[in-house]
Amino acid sequence: MNDTPGWASPGSAPSDGQKPDASGPAEPADRPGPAQPADQPGQPAQAPQGPGPQWSKDQPPPAQWSAPSGPGGPAVPGQAPPPPPPGPGWGTQPPGGPGGYGPGGPGAPGGYGGWGNAWGGPPPAAKPGVIPLRPLGVGEILDGAVSTMRTYWRTVLGISLTVAVITEIIVVLFQGLVLDDSSTEALNDPSATLSELSRAMGDAMLNSTVVFVISLVGTVIATALLTTVTSRAVLGKSVTIGEAWRDARPQVVKLFGLICLLLLITAGIVTVGTLPGILIAAAGSTGPGVALIVLGIIGAGIVALWLMIRFSLASPALMLEKQGIKKAMSRSTKLVRGTWWRIFGIQLLATIIANVVASIIVIPFTFLAAALSGDGVTGWLNSGGSGLGWTFLIVSGIGAVIGSMITFPITAGVTVLLYIDQRIRREALDLELARAAGVQGYGPTAPGAVPGS
Known part of the structure; x- marks a missing residue:
């Protein structure tokens, strides 16, 4: 099977046992034969002879006719090749060819394999859900993620809202009840001793780690549920929150383990x-040590970014294929191979779009929370964000919930659609998706398709 299943090749040979001269169209009775020269000056030329004795008995089949030109012989004036017979499944070639298969498309001038100008293009791809079942462009992937959120907004926003609210409540309670502001005030005190600064930095890192873990758990659960919703949306099928949870529940623990493993790999690379550089700086060579630390961070960041993109499709592979952690990472490596820059660019664009939209909501809520708190915006800025009161935590938490409702569906949807797009390109997943969606006449069984194409 080739990369475009269901296509039929034009100009097929006649079936076995069929004589070529019997299958062609009858020649017109008034076709002029070659004029005979006059026998004597002044006498008219003889009447044109019939086509019978002037034509060879062994002629190619009708679909193989072509205008004689170039090395094959000069063209006959006023004579054009007969048009090819219409075949099933072939339509009219639109201007430029569909999907780039027209003039200037793949293969040669004139379209795909040189047939773009004379033959009909491929039939339009089936679209049972939010994306067409064919290789996708960047805009189609982004549009598919947004269309999923818009079409199935009850389920998508219900999942995002539930996870974001529960996560943010835990974070606010932790910051308001457990987080000790007095232990971090030393960071803003110029007269603080080294021991006080060390203790304050340790407490700040511990608090940030706890908040990060709580947010990570919420992100994992939202990603697992939204992966199921997006995969069903591709088929044009809706799913409830309960159905999404029942489908994703067996893989949630594995997904959490996968994300933790990727974080440990990143931390190990940075370390x-x-x-x-840290060892050299600790030995007394501060200048070279700091320079080596900077170079190490840059190099480690590049390696970590390369690995994260390489494993970026492991999450949907784990959820949709019901794979283990190791197998899911191997599948992601296989799907990303050769298209690293494309996947990096699409995911970077989706992340920028999602965070810009979320920031438009979160930043005003943050300043509103600071204005409603005791010291106002000026006092909050001067304190460096420390001394958080309950008013500030609650108002800023509302903004964070709204922002998460936007970022969760976009980032999860783009990742799932990238996974599906890569499988369509490499494994003809569109055929399975078409069968699962109940699309009739798609793929090798479509009209005009050649078996084994």
């Missing part, structure tokens, strides 16, 4: 990259 290895910065450790030589």
